[in-house]
Amino acid sequence: MAPALVDTPQVVPVGFTKSGNGEYKEAFAAGPKHYRPDAELKGTEKQPPAKYPKYLPTWTDKTYPPLELFEHYEHGKDADPSFPNLLQDATVVDLTANIGAEVNGVQLSKLTDKGKDELALFVAQKKVVAFRNQNFADIDIKDALEIGGYFGRHHIHPTSGAPEGYPEVHLVHRGADDTTARDFFEERTNSITWHSDVTYEKQPPGTTFLYLLDGPAAGGDTLFANQALAYRRLSPEFRKRLHGLKAVHSAIEQANTSKGRGGVVRREAVMSIHPIVRTHPATGEKALFVNPQFTRRILGFKKEESDFLLKFLYDHIAKGQDFQARVKWAPGTVVVWDNRVTAHSALLDWEDGQRRHLARITPQAEPPFETDFEG
């Protein structure tokens, strides 16, 4: 089942990168041009200062070489499936029947390695877990990174700002008095942006951590979809047709968007080819692995055929209300998801200029692989 660690040449057909139906849609205008350090450090008439100034974004001209393949070790495979080290003192409440859980009584920063192995498996099974009352935002950034680094090599995001000295931390930041929502809805009817993170990388993230630093009193929830159940919902005949198909995922549009707003591109934009259905290395579950933010074209299909099938899959995922969950943020919340078997979409639903500031730790995992079709 393990993927071969071979950097096979990935020949991307010429001429479709600006077409396809995979427009990159960004629902917030973050970037150095929009950043107001005074408003963040001192607050404004309406908004208090940022609670976690050590996590405020910085942008440098430093660039990074292309990522190289590395051998990912899947700790979820070593986990005790009864989760004695993770859930001994925990209260677990499922968010829905099909995806998501909320956990109280666990301190992620105190987990032993066995507890971390169990975390990887538990999150792979639940798809997304909201851990409440965590001290993750309060510990040193280097310690938070050390915990996340157990699960894989840290991804350095090509276009996001980062806390000074910690390029591995991806920041989601809308500052005080930000007018993004009002501006955005002048042009768009909704803020839906279903995606899995940075799927254009050859080794996209697996167990992924996002924690709240500052957030609006209401709003800014995150939607998650169970991509494994989205796959199983399809008929066996349809699944059989998807088996073996591969698609191109592109970072180009995201990089262009960043350049267009005066932002950074820290690493040259890449494209990768991944199976449309991938297998999870710890659970053996299969999941759809396409998203409208980064997937651009199914290999071997003509453009119209590819657009047609991708649109069906995107609609299927977006409409799957019975395999989706809505996670509400609260101070001290760390949300951990398995990026291999989920998609998510941020909500842009508050317009009163309250700050929203989160940090993501993004360990990369194995190159996506697909095991034999099971009818």
Ligand SMILES: [Fe+2]
């Ligand atoms: Fe994301």
